[in-house]
Amino acid sequence: MSNPPDDSARDGALTPSRRRYLAGVASAAAATGAAGCLDGWGHATLDRSQADFDPDPLPGDRTYPDDDGVTMFRRGLRRLGYYPDATVPDSVTVNWQFPANYIGHTAAKASPRPAPDGETIVIPADTGLVHAVGPKGRHQWTQRTGATSLGIHGTPAIVDGIAYIGGYDGDLYAFDVGTGEQVWRTSRMAFDGAIAIGSSPAYWDGVLYVVVEYNNPPAGTLWAVDADTGRPLWSDDRLWGMPHPSVSIDPEHERLITASNDGVCYCWEFPSLAFEWSFQTGAEIKGTIPQYEGRAFVGSWDGNFHCLDTATGEGLWSFETGQIIMSNPGIDPDTGIVYMGSDDEHVHALDMETGDVVWSRDVGGHVIGSVTVTADAVLVGSYDRNLYALEKDTGEIRWTVPNNGHVTSAAVPHDGRIYYAERADITGYWNDDESTTVRAPGHAYCLVDDS
Secondary structure, three states: OOOOOOOOOOOOOOOOOHHHHHHHHHHHOOOOOOOOEEOOOOOOOOOOOOOOOOOOOOOOOOOOOHHHOEEOHHHOOOOOOEEOOOOOOOOEEEEEEEEEEOOOOOOOOOOOEEOOOOOOEEEEOOOOEEEEEOOOOOEEEEEEOOOOOOOOOOOOEEEOOEEEEEOOOOOEEEEEOOOOOEEEEEOHHHHOOOOEOOOOOEEEOOEEEEEEEEOOOOEEEEEEEEOOOOOEEEEEEEEEOOOOOOOEEEOOOOEEEEEOOOOEEEEEEOOOOOEEEEEEOOOOOOOOOOEEOOEEEEEOOOOEEEEEEOOOOOEEEEEEOOOOOOOEOEEEOOOOEEEEEOOOOEEEEEEOOOOOEEEEEEOOOOOOOEOEEEOOEEEEEOOOOEEEEEEOOOOOEEEEEEOOOOEOOOOEEEOOEEEEEEOOEEEOOOOOOOOOEEEEOEEEEEEEEOO
């Protein structure tokens, strides 16, 4: 357990910095109204007492029951990526697809997010567009955001018919799921001059929790935002490096956790947001960190997969792959297995208590997206351009689906369908001497049973 570099003066309040200066500029600007671009707010104090906090135990990976109208990235606040009621067919076929992604940016692509009733699937794209389609692929609406350079890579949180999503323009958006109408938009200047929001919002009791990015110097801030208005309520700017992971929250164990490119995992008490501990790995942390039963699971570019005690920040065990780990792991609470992917081109099933290997499966390419766990299978995309369904107990390959580009979103099962998105097939993006060519756009897909 350790603190990030030069952290002695960073206590959660805004420090004298470029961001404090920009916050003053933003506070002097005029707000343009709840349906417009909200850039004139300073932020208030989020006053949430720990003494009165007594949440109900969370079933499976659901944060709320379906009839409460709440769903989000990795299916819940703890980010387990677990769908205990979903089963994967013995064979599948593509029911529909449409082009969505055109940018070569190496961040994982946004995952489709079905609304709780399953009648609308919200699919953000790296063009800055947000699409809404029905389960049979009929387009319902498309909304344009200001994130036209690198687009949107986070996944929406959907609450009571409103989809909340951040973009690589640094703005946070709220859209009506039924109509596509923009409900509110909070400008980057209200977040002290953020340049990007690559994380997926978490929602609890009327408040969104989101991590934003800055440059000059590279850094990040955890923000709490009023879900009704988009008003920033609280922030902690202790993160260094430009953070990509979404926050995970375990209300039962009273912990909120995220991480950053500084290689540090950060933990706050929840919901008071008093800072608790930090854990230093050996390199960048890109993936979202799931929490289960007082443990957090952290993949690092240091080539190790770390299991931490969320009460103390103590390292309990680590599993070495020898290659970069940036994938979001999936957890099966019923079997006590955590499934993780790595640049070693394998998916590994590990015992959550000990870190011992249950099985490992070669999937032909780097795994940088999310691992999804269902009742009987593990779904994961690979850099070999395939989506894999693996037998949950053995890791044997049940089927693969070939795609145009790298599958880096989560595969999301819902009502007998599987939704996911891929990166475009692009040449020249990483070579200054070669022009960028999109050979095939990245598509959003829906798979159905073909058995």
